[in-house]
Amino acid sequence: MSLIVQKFGGSSVADSDRIFNVANIISKAYSAGNDIIAVVSAQGNTTDNFINMANEINPRASKREMDMLLSSGEQISISLLAMAIEKLGYPVVSLLGWQAGFLTCATYGNAKIENINPDRIKKELDKKNIVIIAGFQGLNTYGDITTMGRGGSDTSAVALAAIMNADKCKIFTDVEGVFTADPRRVKGAKKLDVISYDEMLELSTLGAKVLNNRSVEVAKKYNVEVEVLSSMNDIPGTIIKEVAQKDKSPICGVASDENVARASVINVPDKPGIAFKLFSKLAGKGINVDIILQSENGEKSKDISFTVPKTQLDETVEVLNKFIEPLEEAQIIYEKNVAKVSIVGTGMENQVGIASKMFEALYEEQINIQMIATSEIRVSVIVYSDEADRALNSIHNKFFGVL
């Protein structure tokens, strides 16, 4: 007998049919003699609908009340799922985050799990109940409900698998696993059997939205083997786990992030402290700077370029305008229509020529590279948005194509 933690996202429980589909997956695993804990998100667009309702009333509502509102989404989905399992004739109980013992930090809207007190869960498992748990939510030290931010249910599931020492942690989604590239955009994208935690983290950060990042960090920290698989068919997905050095592939995937914009301040005086001042002002506004390039531009001036999320470009330009006010020669340039295309692989550092192979693919397609950034396990380039698909396909073909 194994203890299995299963997690089902919002699209998996969007309507009655899908709820019964999930109820069947759970009941099948239970019938096979396993203890089952299922962590569930809010149905389909519930969260978005709640956000719209709140915005209609008060766009600046406190995060505490927002969490109070949003957390009712999982309350609806867990009770309906439990009713479906009752209908199939299995013993079941649904538990809210606070009932399941999820204790979080005090930060509303983006709470981190601090501890899980599994007493109630264990009691229900001892009674041979299937335990359905509201993901995404917990209780803080004030006795108030907190939510963990988008994708938080993944983290609920992985953290629970860690603390319960579960034998398996299965994250059911609407995709069949982690692919070498987005199958909707790249022909020949392949499902990976295995991917390392670090690769998964990079891929997620770079735009491959399969798992919430924090969940992967928690999985890595507690060494929880996580399987990502589809709730719509019964085939194995992708296993995320620690991969031995010798088994590491040079690259595991290609990803594209469209929420990127490029901004530059040109002709700034070449004096110490300029970059520090600029980026501390941006950081002060909560703007998330990614790639940074600095280049000489004549003797006494330089250019500083960087990328920010497209959604933060307007704020960025505001900050830059203030910044250059006292600087006579300085100018601002920015570009919205860019994308960041990246390759990721933990084996990369052991193999030479990975980056140049990527650049070769882009050269063959005559795609201009605007910026380059590298880390130990990834290479990212900034290209124009309308060339991103061609870039993805050519790079993917270079690394994963037949021949």
Next chain:
Amino acid sequence: MSLIVQKFGGSSVADSDRIFNVANIISKAYSAGNDIIAVVSAQGNTTDNFINMANEINPRASKREMDMLLSSGEQISISLLAMAIEKLGYPVVSLLGWQAGFLTCATYGNAKIENINPDRIKKELDKKNIVIIAGFQGLNTYGDITTMGRGGSDTSAVALAAIMNADKCKIFTDVEGVFTADPRRVKGAKKLDVISYDEMLELSTLGAKVLNNRSVEVAKKYNVEVEVLSSMNDIPGTIIKEVAQKDKSPICGVASDENVARASVINVPDKPGIAFKLFSKLAGKGINVDIILQSENGEKSKDISFTVPKTQLDETVEVLNKFIEPLEEAQIIYEKNVAKVSIVGTGMENQVGIASKMFEALYEEQINIQMIATSEIRVSVIVYSDEADRALNSIHNKFFGVL
């Protein structure tokens, strides 16, 4: 400075406009220097929608999961209301039943409040917060959410007013108070300034759906003065309180209950124990028998007539069919199209001729009385449904009309 408990029903918070209307009522009372606790129901048809969703999945869902589902309704309304009050610029916090300390018995779907631990509420009031509380729900000894059945929020509010020793308990609804008769059906129906607990209980039982019965019982038990008033205008409502004997009016109102059916078993043997057997069988099926009449019918047989809720007539007839199987001569008669018209008044017992005045009104309208039942503070008659409106108006006119 006073402590005021306010209660707002589902129609009072049905949409954004109404939520802001309620937020204004609350803020105004708060600005006047009062401590405010507002108990709120689920928005408009939320509860019915949830019941439909549940029925689609499992019409025999456990009551525990049903309560889990239904209780999210108030979670939505309290957070939205709190957001509206934030928007108006007042300090506010919303609390779920369990956060507000509502402890109930274990019975899902129809839980009774056993205790309220007001620590959290007091803490929030000390911080000068307006406290918004989810009515209708509490926590049982298993740590599970329970709901109190239809109208439970009234009881939440009154119980809270009792335990907090509140100065006022105001139940805001979509009517202006308690009337001498239903104003939609009876011309000249008047709003009462004051009504006693007992009269309110009788009127509620008899079909005047202003307040949930249990809430009136709790108000009576703890001597909480309750005002029923409209959330749509700013005029005084009806105060429900203990009324001194000398101030009691002979009758306070006329009510009609349409959820009534009449059933009779005729020609049953006139032997001891027959009535006992019949009514214990009905009770065993949970059938709620109200008025009972028994009459001689010749030497060795009798007729037994009684009323049941119209919604339980089919079950009743089933029970009766079985009951008369061994009784050769017995027959069943039943009639769906009847209504129970009643007059209520605690002063009735001190005045003679109240009942005959009622019968006179019916006689003047040539309305046939099928059954009569009386208690210390009410007289009820069964008439045909299509004569109920005329009956109501003629009786109301007899007691409350100008000459």
